[in-house]
Amino acid sequence: MRRRLLLLAALLLANLAIAAVGMLRADDVGTGKAFTAKVGLVFDLGGRGDKSFNDSAYRGLERALRELPIHGEYLEPGDGADRESAIRLLAARGFDLVIGVGIMFTDDVLLVARDYPDVLFACVDMIVLPDQKLPPNVIALKFREEEGSYLVGAAAGLATQSKTVGFIGGMDMPLIRKFEAGYRAGVKAVCPECKILSAYAGVTPEAFKDPVKGKELALAQFGRGADVLYHASGSTGLGAFEAARLAPPGTRRLVIGVDSDQTHEAPGHVLSSMVKRVDVAVFDTLKAVSEQPHRRDIAGVRVFGLAQDGVDYVADARNANLIDAKMRERIEALRRDIVAGRIQVPSQVAPAEVAP
Amino acid sequence: MDDLFAVVEQVIRIAMPYALAAAGGVVCERSGVVNLALEGLLIAGAFSAVVFAHLAPSVGPYGAIAFGIAAGMALASVHAFMTVNLRADHITSGIALNLLADGLSRFGLHAIFHSASNSARVQTFAEGTTLWTSPLTWLSLLAIVGVAWWFSKTVAGIRITAAGDHPEAAESLGIRVARVRWQAVLVSGALAGLAGVWLAFEQHQFTAGMTGGRGFVAVSAVIFGGWRILPAALAAVAFGAGEAAQIQIQAAGTALPTQLVQTLPYLLTLTALVLVAKRARAPGALGATDR
Numbered sequence: 001m002r003r004r005l006l007l008l009a010a011l012l013l014a015n016l017a018i019a020a021v022g023m024l025r026a027d028d029v030g031t032g033k034a035f036t037a038k039v040g041l042v043f044d045l046g047g048r049g050d051k052s053f054n055d056s057a058y059r060g061l062e063r064a065l066r067e068l069p070i071h072g073e074y075l076e077p078g079d080g081a082d083r084e085s086a087i088r089l090l091a092a093r094g095f096d097l098v099i100g101v102g103i104m105f106t107d108d109v110l111l112v113a114r115d116y117p118d119v120l121f122a123c124v125d126m127i128v129l130p131d132q133k134l135p136p137n138v139i140a141l142k143f144r145e146e147e148g149s150y151l152v153g154a155a156a157g158l159a160t161q162s163k164t165v166g167f168i169g170g171m172d173m174p175l176i177r178k179f180e181a182g183y184r185a186g187v188k189a190v191c192p193e194c195k196i197l198s199a200y201a202g203v204t205p206e207a208f209k210d211p212v213k214g215k216e217l218a219l220a221q222f223g224r225g226a227d228v229l230y231h232a233s234g235s236t237g238l239g240a241f242e243a244a245r246l247a248p249p250g251t252r253r254l255v256i257g258v259d260s261d262q263t264h265e266a267p268g269h270v271l272s273s274m275v276k277r278v279d280v281a282v283f284d285t286l287k288a289v290s291e292q293p294h295r296r297d298i299a300g301v302r303v304f305g306l307a308q309d310g311v312d313y314v315a316d317a318r319n320a321n322l323i324d325a326k327m328r329e330r331i332e333a334l335r336r337d338i339v340a341g342r343i344q345v346p347s348q349v350a351p352a353e354v355a356p
Numbered sequence: 357m358d359d360l361f362a363v364v365e366q367v368i369r370i371a372m373p374y375a376l377a378a379a380g381g382v383v384c385e386r387s388g389v390v391n392l393a394l395e396g397l398l399i400a401g402a403f404s405a406v407v408f409a410h411l412a413p414s415v416g417p418y419g420a421i422a423f424g425i426a427a428g429m430a431l432a433s434v435h436a437f438m439t440v441n442l443r444a445d446h447i448t449s450g451i452a453l454n455l456l457a458d459g460l461s462r463f464g465l466h467a468i469f470h471s472a473s474n475s476a477r478v479q480t481f482a483e484g485t486t487l488w489t490s491p492l493t494w495l496s497l498l499a500i501v502g503v504a505w506w507f508s509k510t511v512a513g514i515r516i517t518a519a520g521d522h523p524e525a526a527e528s529l530g531i532r533v534a535r536v537r538w539q540a541v542l543v544s545g546a547l548a549g550l551a552g553v554w555l556a557f558e559q560h561q562f563t564a565g566m567t568g569g570r571g572f573v574a575v576s577a578v579i580f581g582g583w584r585i586l587p588a589a590l591a592a593v594a595f596g597a598g599e600a601a602q603i604q605i606q607a608a609g610t611a612l613p614t615q616l617v618q619t620l621p622y623l624l625t626l627t628a629l630v631l632v633a634k635r636a637r638a639p640g641a642l643g644a645t646d647r
Binding site for chain 1: 359362366369370465469470471472473474483555558559560561563564565566568569570599600603604606607608609614615618
């Protein structure tokens with residue numbers, strides 16, 4: 001019995017040691033130069049290399065490290081439980097700014113921010129209720145995804161030949177419904193008669209990393225006549241690109257990427273990408289902190305829309321054969337209308353729209 | 357008609373990995389070894405196939421398939437060693453191996469592909485290969501039918517059943533129970549590894565967590581099939597059909613809330629459980645560690 005307990009204790013210790021080493025293997029990406037602020041990023045599920053959201057945040061950090069006098073580190077926690085401890089770890093080590101990359105950090109950031117009032121915290125995509133008062137050291141980085149989605153929706157509406165387009169969401173939640181709402185409005189703005197198919201991969205965060213499901217959802221929509229799909233589903237959407245690659249000769253299957261420029265995922269089949277400039281939001285925040293580490297004036301909700309270059313769509317030489325000059329002109333006109341406030345893009349799907 | 361055909365294809369694509377892993381699960385459990393490690397075996401097969409295709413593209417898809425199967429067997433041999441030789445708790449060993457496979461695949465993604473979640477895209481069979489022209493489809497079907505035949509018509513299969521139902525009696529007849537169980541666990545590793553290859557080949561890449569609990573769906577197919585190979589494969593097809601129905605209902609654009617439609621596969625699973633649970637009989641010595 002005693003031996004067994006000892007063995008158990010030893011195993012537990014070994015486990016803790018491994019966990020600790022895993023956590024502390026924070027990748028120090030600083031260059032050893034003099035710095036005015038220490039900043040840390042904690043990545044979301046998926047981590048660096050997700051070809052999407054996290055990679056975009058990382059680009060912001062990279063740029064900041066090149067251009068600003070800061071010292072930066074990042075962590076990639078494995079499971080949900082590690083999120084809070086990762087943030088806490090960086091805060092406890094005296095970082096000036098800790099950024100949680102992703103909506104899942106909302107509660108963790110709020111919790112840890114109260115324990116470390118001297119540290120500034122930011123959360124990308126943070127959920128903030130209308131009447132909620134944020135602690136004075138918390139920055140909520142929000143995006144007008146519906147505005148970017150509106151523009152790619154317009155691109156889809158102009159590009160479709162079958163007058164049927166599709167939408168694939170990851171987890172069914174308000175954040176992703178925002179993408180759908182903007183997309184729907186954009187499609188209808190240029191193609192009122194277009195039919196819009198919509199599907200979600202699931203109702204848990206795992207719905208963002210199931211490419212097998214994503215491929216089947218995409219094949220089902222292509223099978224029902226859609227020739228352009230927009231996915232807002234993380235790694236799940238990689239399956240949609242695979243589905244597009246399976247296009248029988250002579251048929252058109254296009255996918256619109258999300259978060260990052262995903263043109264390389266299925267060359268020739270990517271109409272555009274709705275890029276969410278997480279890198280811009282991260283860089284801007286890092287810049288403000290590097291200029292004045294203990295400032296509180298940038299705390300609160302900061303919104304990045306079309307006007308702030310926080311969201312955009314991809315149109316360049318690589319997809320010029322799919323989005324021609326005339327289409328582009330039309331989309332740019334819509335962009336100007338949104339920025340000027342002449343078009344209000346909805347951020348919720350009206351119930352009546354969902355019915356066929 | 358075309359639509360119906362597309363749905364049938366979809367059911368096959370979704371159900372094949374379930375059926376493969378479930379067939380392996382049946383063989384393993386009939387020998388008396390509980391196999392909750394199917395999820396981990398899927399991960400091992402999928403990840404290894406992609407790594408092989410990435411590092412040795414000149415060998416071609418058959419090399420990747422073989423390597424994926426071998427990886428499934430390698431991980432399964434750990435399960436066999438733990439349960440048969442060390443007599444560890446079968447469920448604990450299975451869960452530990454699932455965690456191990458998940459962790460190793462993420463570690464490998466970092467080490468080989470420098471990404472926390474995705475591998476590079478790899479080549480499998482030539483562009484334009486369809487479900488019906490893909491050798492993997494026929495190989496998988498052959499594997500299921502072949503194992504079903506081997507299990508029910510050969511002495512080796514009967515020995516496995518004996519080892520699982522009454523190991524003492526089997527031993528007294530000269531059957532080397534430990535050896536028979538090793539064999540059965542390795543077969544499940546090979547089949548689940550092949551199921552993992554299927555997932556990886558469908559996507560041409562590995563994504564962390566891409567197995568998404570499919571190993572556990574296979575475990576329930578084993579139980580629904582009453583620990584028989586062909587019924588378990590049929591249960592797998594039923595689960596696949598449930599998922600396909602859920603996908604098609606969404607694509608058809610009904611006003612039903614997603615959450616409701618999403619519950620369809622689970623509802624089917626529960627109904628099936630209620631219907632078959634009474635009749636199903638588990639192997640007599642399933643999970644026993646006392647001998």
